[in-house]
Amino acid sequence: STSTPVGPPPMDSKAKFKAFAAYEAKGSIKDFEYVPIPLKDDEVEIRVESCGVCHSDLHQVHNDWGGASFPLVPGHEIVGIVESLGKGVTTLKEGMRVGVGPQTGSCGICQDCKRGAQQLCKKKLKSYNTPTGDKLQPHTYGGFSERLRVKAHWAFPIPSGIPPNKVGPLLCAGITTWSPFVHYKVKKGDKVGICGFGGLGHMAVQFAAKLGCKTYVITRSPNKKPEAEKFGAAGFIVSTDEKQLASHKDSFDFLLSTISGPGVKWEQFLNLLKPDGKLCCVGLPPSMTFRPNALVVKRLTICGSYLASHSEIKSMLDFCDKYKVYPQTEELEMNAKNANEALEKVEKNTVRYRMVLVNKQ
Ligand SMILES: [Zn+2]
Ligand SMILES: [Zn+2]
Structure with a gap:
């Protein structure tokens, strides 16, 4: 042995x-x-x-x-x-x-x-x-x-x-946010949103940007915009701003959620996705609640990724x-x-x- x-x-x-x-x-x-x-x-x-x-x-x-x-x-x-x-x-x-x-x-x-x-x-x-x-x-x-x-x-x-x-x-933090892009075949030109902008999020933004994706940071904190741009985000969406969210409705190919806290309005994220879009979770919020309407009518996928x-x-x-x-x-x-x-x-x-x-x- x-x-x-x-x-x-x-x-x-x-x-x-x-x-x-x-x-x-x-x-x-x-x-x-x-x-x-x-x-x-x-x-x-x-x-x-x-x-x-x-x-x-x-x-x-x-x-x-x-x-x-x-x-x-x-x-x-x-x-x-x-x-x-x-x-x-x-x-x-x-x-x-x-x-x-x-x-x-x-x-x-x-x-x-x-x-x-x-x-x-x-x-x-x-x-x-x-x-x-x-x-x-x-x-x-x-x-x-x-x-x-x-x-x-x-x-x-x-x-x-x-x-x-x-x-x-x-x-x-790196491998956790890298794997979803590889496994779910996110590609150059895709519109990608990184939900949550901390240890995981700031890595995910860099990966998506360098992969050639149209990369957005989606967060509750409006003051994180300059940092998001520094790491390569082309756009920034404040998740409490209904108007901003509405202007990006049905437009994202892929959302990566690094959020671990409670109180997320998941339907807002589902509304951002294109038909056949994916919401991939790497964060672990205490629960996930949403009406499945958008999921069904846009044939969306909610998925996860681990290490x-x-x-x-x-x-x-x-x-x-x-x-x-x-x-x-x-x-x-x-x-x-x-x-x-x-x-x-x-x-x-x-x-x-x-x-x-x-x-x-
Ligand atoms: Zn860890
Ligand atoms: Zn084994």
Whole structure:
């Protein structure tokens, strides 16, 4: 088995990894150390350079979705340098910069894995909170850490053109908003609306614009217009302005909703779509309510999208390198105090547009 080390354990097998963890649900982030599982044949050890802070880190620390295991080391927008290779790793080299997102493995044999939709695999591994069966490291720990061991297949080589501290948010906010454009075959010239303009939205706008779409930002906040234009939006619609909405009725090919808050008037969005248009959700509002009239008479599709497939992650990184699509980040040195500050800013929704915790080298 690839998981059983043969021969004497490596010299560093008792070395502890320093990380930052919540010790209980809603607990603050504190210093944490753990003895990692010995490096497996198909894994690499990464020195973490930086890690983005995602809204779902906050949900996990709060155990909003249930099932969180504590101590919990958050962080799934990880970038770092490969420092050790498992014996079977041939695809990566020591010294390479790699990125690791929320998904760190899949079974490889189920229907979804076989058709290249690994993000839908029921046995997927996650960068944190996946049980390991090991006593010293009972579940996986995320990127709020100095080091990390992860399957080489899910550590993606980072093109050298992308600034290192901009990489992290691409691995979650980036892939989440990239995949829908690929999967639903959004094409050049399409009229695309990005609903909601935060961490996810500001990536989606850039992707759509660089794909050659007529890209609109649709948001409640009129003051976000200059920022939307800076990221490539050709148009801006204030979703509380009935007149503006009416002037775009039946005109959009594709709407991507990054909205996670309550109180959305979904029928307004359905009214914006052309016949056969699609509304794709990547945000998770508490509920979705609408009369299906527009859905029926315009043959609309409401669909969702979750993370990205292995090949989509690679194509996104190439696209970001080629078109210089990067997140706008606010950086803090990685430590417990700053991790708490970053999570608090995420909770208060004051981040423009992604927090990144950077390890001092
Ligand atoms: Zn995330
Ligand atoms: Zn699978």
